[in-house]
Amino acid sequence: xxxxxxxxxxxxxxxxxxxxxxxxxxxxxxxxxxxxxxxxxxxxxxxxxxxxxxxxxxxxxxxxxxxxxxxxxxxxxxxxxxxxxxxxxxxxxxxxxxxxxxxxxxxxxxxxxxxxxxxxxxxxxxxxxxxxxxxxxxxxxxxxxxxxxxxxxxxxxxxxxxxxxxxxxxxxxxxxxxxxxxxxxxxxxxxxxxxxxxxxxxxxxxxxxxxxxxxxxxxxxxxxxxxxxxxxxxxxxxxxxxxxxxxxxxxxxxxxxxxxxxxxxxxxxxxxxxxxxxxxxxxxxxxxxxxxxxxxxxxxxxxxxxxxxxxxxxxxxxxxxxxxxxxxxxxxxxxxxxxxxxxxxxxxxxxxxxxxxxxxxxxxxxxxxxxxxxxxxxxxxxxxxxxxxxxxxxxxxxxxxxxxxxxxxxxx
Amino acid sequence: xxxxxxxxxxxxxxxxxxxxxxxxxxxxxxxxxxxxxxxxxxxxxxxxxxxxxxxxxxxxxxxxxxxxxxxxxxxxxxxxxxxxxxxxxxxxxxxxxxxxxxxxxxxxxxxxxxxxxxxxxxxxxxxxxxxxxxxxxxxxxxxxxxxxxxxxxxxxxxxxxxxxxxxxxxxxxxxxxxxxxxxxxxxxxxxxxxxxxxxxxxxxxxxxxxxxxxxxxxxxxxxxxxxxxxxxxxxxxxxxxxxxxxxxxxxxxxxxxxxxxxxxxxxxxxxxxxxxxxxxxxxxxxxxxxxxxxxxxxxxxxxxxxxxxxxxxxxxxxxxxxxxxxxxxxxxxxxxxxxxxxxxxxxxxxxxxxxxxxxxxxxxxxxxxxxxxxxxxxxxxxxxxxxxxxxxxxxxxxxxxxxxxxxxxxxx
Numbered sequence: 001x002x003x004x005x006x007x008x009x010x011x012x013x014x015x016x017x018x019x020x021x022x023x024x025x026x027x028x029x030x031x032x033x034x035x036x037x038x039x040x041x042x043x044x045x046x047x048x049x050x051x052x053x054x055x056x057x058x059x060x061x062x063x064x065x066x067x068x069x070x071x072x073x074x075x076x077x078x079x080x081x082x083x084x085x086x087x088x089x090x091x092x093x094x095x096x097x098x099x100x101x102x103x104x105x106x107x108x109x110x111x112x113x114x115x116x117x118x119x120x121x122x123x124x125x126x127x128x129x130x131x132x133x134x135x136x137x138x139x140x141x142x143x144x145x146x147x148x149x150x151x152x153x154x155x156x157x158x159x160x161x162x163x164x165x166x167x168x169x170x171x172x173x174x175x176x177x178x179x180x181x182x183x184x185x186x187x188x189x190x191x192x193x194x195x196x197x198x199x200x201x202x203x204x205x206x207x208x209x210x211x212x213x214x215x216x217x218x219x220x221x222x223x224x225x226x227x228x229x230x231x232x233x234x235x236x237x238x239x240x241x242x243x244x245x246x247x248x249x250x251x252x253x254x255x256x257x258x259x260x261x262x263x264x265x266x267x268x269x270x271x272x273x274x275x276x277x278x279x280x281x282x283x284x285x286x287x288x289x290x291x292x293x294x295x296x297x298x299x300x301x302x303x304x305x306x307x308x309x310x311x312x313x314x315x316x317x318x319x320x321x322x323x324x325x326x327x328x329x330x331x332x333x334x335x336x337x338x339x340x341x342x343x344x345x346x347x348x349x350x351x352x353x354x355x356x357x358x359x360x361x362x363x364x365x366x367x368x369x370x371x372x373x374x375x376x377x378x379x380x381x382x383x384x385x386x387x388x389x390x391x392x393x394x395x396x397x398x399x400x401x402x403x404x405x406x407x408x409x410x411x412x
Numbered sequence: 413x414x415x416x417x418x419x420x421x422x423x424x425x426x427x428x429x430x431x432x433x434x435x436x437x438x439x440x441x442x443x444x445x446x447x448x449x450x451x452x453x454x455x456x457x458x459x460x461x462x463x464x465x466x467x468x469x470x471x472x473x474x475x476x477x478x479x480x481x482x483x484x485x486x487x488x489x490x491x492x493x494x495x496x497x498x499x500x501x502x503x504x505x506x507x508x509x510x511x512x513x514x515x516x517x518x519x520x521x522x523x524x525x526x527x528x529x530x531x532x533x534x535x536x537x538x539x540x541x542x543x544x545x546x547x548x549x550x551x552x553x554x555x556x557x558x559x560x561x562x563x564x565x566x567x568x569x570x571x572x573x574x575x576x577x578x579x580x581x582x583x584x585x586x587x588x589x590x591x592x593x594x595x596x597x598x599x600x601x602x603x604x605x606x607x608x609x610x611x612x613x614x615x616x617x618x619x620x621x622x623x624x625x626x627x628x629x630x631x632x633x634x635x636x637x638x639x640x641x642x643x644x645x646x647x648x649x650x651x652x653x654x655x656x657x658x659x660x661x662x663x664x665x666x667x668x669x670x671x672x673x674x675x676x677x678x679x680x681x682x683x684x685x686x687x688x689x690x691x692x693x694x695x696x697x698x699x700x701x702x703x704x705x706x707x708x709x710x711x712x713x714x715x716x717x718x719x720x721x722x723x724x725x726x727x728x729x730x731x732x733x734x735x736x737x738x739x740x741x742x743x744x745x746x747x748x749x750x751x752x753x754x755x756x757x758x759x760x761x762x763x764x765x766x767x768x769x770x771x772x773x774x775x776x777x778x779x780x781x782x783x784x785x786x787x788x789x790x791x792x793x794x795x796x797x798x799x800x801x802x803x804x805x806x807x808x809x810x811x812x813x814x815x816x817x818x819x820x821x822x823x824x
Contacts (some may be wrong), residue, residue, distance in 0.1 A: 013449065016439075016635075017435070019435070023431070026424070037455065038452065039419075039424065039451070040453075042450055189483065194525065211486070212456075213482070213484045214423055214429075223428065277717075286696070287695055288700045302717045303719070304714070304717070307712050307715070314757075392706055
């Protein structure tokens with residue numbers, strides 16, 4: 001079954017707000033085995049709404065129209081739907097009574113504008129709004145089930161959960177969509193695609209499977225989907241996922257929605273181990289990411305962000321002569337930082353970063369974009385050199401991810 | 413002039429990612445006086461892309477097609493455009509050479525897949541990608557200027573800024589939209605709206621002005637827009653902005669696109685002053701935000717992220733007896749942290765945070781959500797208590813913003 005989402009609202013077209021509703025609805029519908037084939041957003045103008053309705057109404061089993069149900073003059077969705085489907089708006093005394101109660105319960109005056117919200121499409125089923133004043137609607141036209149919802153996210157979500165999603169679920173699509181997303185890091189999209197080539201070929205040969213490579217600055221996600229009418233498909237799907245994980249090798253670190261920091265936390269906690277950070281170029285970002293995880297204080301001692309060079313001497317025991325000899329951005333320096341912080345704070349691991357992220361900086365030994373990372377434990381210290389692009393924010397993200405990934409691989 | 417945005421990508425239709433590109437592009441185009449009339453998103457399927465092109469190509473002056481330019485099998489945008497516009501794909505040796513250089517500079521192998529990205533629409537103008545491998549394209553069809561850009565946000569933005577927006581600006585729409593966004597922090601949306609009420613009334617009385625309140629977790633932006641065909645409108649607009657800034661008072665800290673950290677950097681640098689941080693509950697996030705600013709090492713010594721309690725004793729001189737007496741989350745503790753780090757690292761200012769962000773924690777003296785912030789200088793130490801909601805991520809954001817804002821107000 002197919003669904004189309006039609007959003008009505010100037011505020012989206014002028015870039016004032018993000019259309020996060022479309023993402024949420026798509027995710028929910030996909031989970032019910034419905035294929036969302038189009039998102040379309042138009043402004044609060046009759047001609048544009050009509051044109052959009054012309055292009056979508058007969059093409060889907062479900063059409064969700066969102067936005068433009070407010071009390072002000074620029075909210076015209078109901079009026080336009082009334083014209084388009086040649087259905088009059090009818091005064092709904094029951095809904096008006098609920099609106100009056102709504103305002104009374106909040107000690108707010110009800111304006112004349114709000115009374116407009118009691119005019120609803122004749123013959124349509126009203127979908128009550130339990131946290132706002134705009135009622136939803138449900139009706140059928142040309143074989144398409146049409147749902148009308150407000151643009152306010154929590155009002156829309158409440159209607160979806162209470163009425164629309166359960167309704168769609170009863171249509172009981174025989175075809176379900178199984179989906180899972182694998183997370184990888186430390187490998188680029190192309191290299192990963194090359195490594196997974198036999199699997200990609202298998203996917204191409206089957207119409208029930210789709211595989212997408214979704215790269216971002218720090219990781220590549222692999223999303224596998226399988227359409228199936230068979231209730232026992234889960235077993236086959238799980239086997240395919242296992243096969244794909246094999247192809248990803250050590251660059252695979254988990255399945256959505258986990259994170260590399262969550263995995264690090266889980267492993268350190270399980271092992272009763274602790275971590276201390278000495279950050280230079282990452283500037284506290286490793287520490288920030290790790291401290292997003294609730295309970296991390298059980299394993300993370302803290303981070304020494306030694307941003308100015310003098311602190312490297314004062315806090316992680318690297319003498320000026322040593323810095324002079326090796327340079328602040330060097331393998332020798334980063335190893336000394338990792339070992340020093342581990343000993344100073346008496347942790348199982350010491351993780352350190354140093355680099356030139358730009359937009360200026362760098363020297364003969366370490367050009368702009370050079371980052372050194374080291375991980376020290378009682379038995380050994382390992383270090384890696386990276387060269388990132390000269391974009392400060394992205395280089396910092398990549399350096400942070402590389403540091404966390406070095407630790408993740410060691411803990412695996 | 414009118415523009416339509418066509419996004420191609422299954423990952424948006426299944427709700428995996430938000431279409432933030434559409435918002436960004438809409439905002440930029442609106443600023444050039446272009447009216448964005450439609451956003452449309454379809455999947456990576458030829459029939460759907462063709463149908464969307466049918467519905468939009470003749471209807472706008474500009475069409476921006478985004479997504480599906482990657483190196484893998486599911487990226488079919490170029491192939492479909494080639495079919496639809498009956499224009500062959502042609503091997504671009506120059507772009508291939510740039511791709512090879514791109515991979516070489518990053519020490520990454522170039523795969524066969526990437527070679528596909530050197531096949532571009534014959535006769536179209538190539539828009540170089542300075543941070544990725546997918547080239548953009550620009551051509552004209554049926555009187556519509558068509559731009560093709562990658563879906564990766566920073567690659568798209570770079571092409572928009574370097575080529576597409578300047579091109580559209582030369583088309584010189586007679587009606588310009590003047591817009592400016594004021595940044596405030598430390599005040600809620602309703603309180604700010606109440607304070608600005610006389611200005612809001614003035615805006616309502618004029619059809620050429622719009623004012624929007626845009627709240628987020630840490631700040632409220634105020635965007636003022638004025639439509640005008642008059643080249644001298646700038647002067648009037650600037651006067652309106654000055655008036656609005658007066659209403660905002662000390663909660664106003666700058667105009668978009670500045671940031672509170674940029675303002676702190678500029679003032680510290682100007683004053684030849686330095687800053688040292690002692691972070692507990694903010695976990696390195698203050699340091700991370702400040703180190704996003706190029707050149708910050710001139711004023712930021714570093715940050716001592718004392719996440720575990722033992723480090724507060726070891727590194728910022730708070731004895732166990734002191735902690736026992738006052739509690740780790742207390743005014744006495746945070747003042748001691750700020751003073752201690754300032755003296756230890758010999759900086760002009762010491763800024764410190766401590767708190768219980770949740771989802772669990774808190775004690776009798778400081779319930780969950782309590783955050784203490786202190787700023788110490790040679791002459792005085794000031795401290796403030798906050799109570800944030802029990803959502804870890806948002807409370808951390810708010811605590812970080814409050815700490816930066818305390819420093820910003822002191823420096824003003």
